[in-house]
Amino acid sequence: MSATLFRTLFEHKAWANQQLLAQLIEHRSDEHAKSWRLATRLMNHLNIVDQIFIAHLNGIAHGFTGTNTPETPELSELLERTAQTDQYLIGLVSQLPAARFDEQIQFVFTDGKAGQMSVAEILMHLITHASYHRGQIGRVIYESDAKIPPDILTGFLHRNRQPNPQQSL
Template sequence: MKTITRMMDHLYWADGRILDALEECETPNKELLKLVRHVAVAERVWLSRLQNKGTAQYSLWEDAEDLTAIRTMFEENAEHYRAYIAGLEESELDEMIDYASQSGVPFRTSVRDILLQVLLHGQYHRGQINRALRIDSAAPVQVDYITFARL
């Protein structure tokens, strides 16, 4: 649990850093706003699945204009993930969760693998955002785990 908790702390930190970088852009690229919103919604979808709740109300790929609303979503996600993980026992990491994809396909995945998906999915997209920032002549932000670990 200690490793997953630490990695989730990195996720919250990295989400905040990437949002800060997007806020510093004078005119943030609409595709980047859509992508960062996707990360926030995907975190929420996976948490809903872990909590055995439906996810049909979530749309993973919508245009976004309001970075403040996205930041609020990330903050709420962090709060809910912290509470979920605080109540999780090590033995529960291997419990299987039944859920349906957003297109309705049924799946069965362990809690551990779902949490790892959340962690890796966000890191993948933060890398895409940083690359786009660099292409747009904006400064990318350091979101590597080791940077977080050195704090």
Template sequence: MTARYLHKLLRYRAWADQLTYDAVAALPEGAAEAVRATIFGNMLRTLSHTYVVDDIFQAHLQGRQHGYTSRNTPEPLVLDELWRRQQAMNDWYLGYAEALSPAQAVEEVTFQFIGGGEGRMSREEMILHVVNHATYHRGFVADMFYQVPAKPPATDLPVFLRDVPQP
């Protein structure tokens, strides 16, 4: 995978997150925290899970302990705080990917899964994972929009490629 491609995927992810967080913020008060028929219980906890996994994989990439014992925050964060943290995380991944040499990108990193067991992925595979993982869970959030009822934003990769000028 080229650095250019990783960067494009991470720019797509940041763009899609922006649309999603803006749309969640525009929902009626309480809609993001309302109990829904979904694995994490509501929109806010789903977005929080995505952030936590990003943070965990950031720690793996940096070779440090992350301190999490589960794949979500113990207590929900308010949407504004979660969005601030997610933006900083997205910026970190963009900078990290830009600085990776081709040799570093394919270097494998060993880590421990929260649920137990050892994992091993290349740095570029970890980056692909956080992009893919966020896309997967934005789909859950989009589904919850229909339960509000409200229309979710279109965050598909082809829409990004159409609407956002590419370098």
């Protein structure tokens, strides 16, 4: 898989995360407090897992004992933290030498078991993990009668990339 494709996938992830968090902030209500707390916990989990694997990629300790935090952050804090993490990942894949994608990373999962994944496998895990949980959150939002924000890669590309008229098919 190319660095260009990874960059596109992480740009899409950042866009979809921001759309979803903005929707959660805009439509939060006391009537659906339990649903919004679940959605916030899922988004926090998504961000914590990103931070854990960023630490693994950098060969540093992450300090987390689980894949979520005991406290539930405010959505505004989570919006900012998620944006920072997403921008870090976009920058990382933009500068990553092609040879590094196959590099094997050894680490310890938060359950204490040893793990080993290639850099590309870690990056794909972060993409698919985020997509999976955004889908769960979309269902929570749907059940609360709020509009589900767009989350499709082609929708992202359509909104953010204009075709080059000089290129022919």
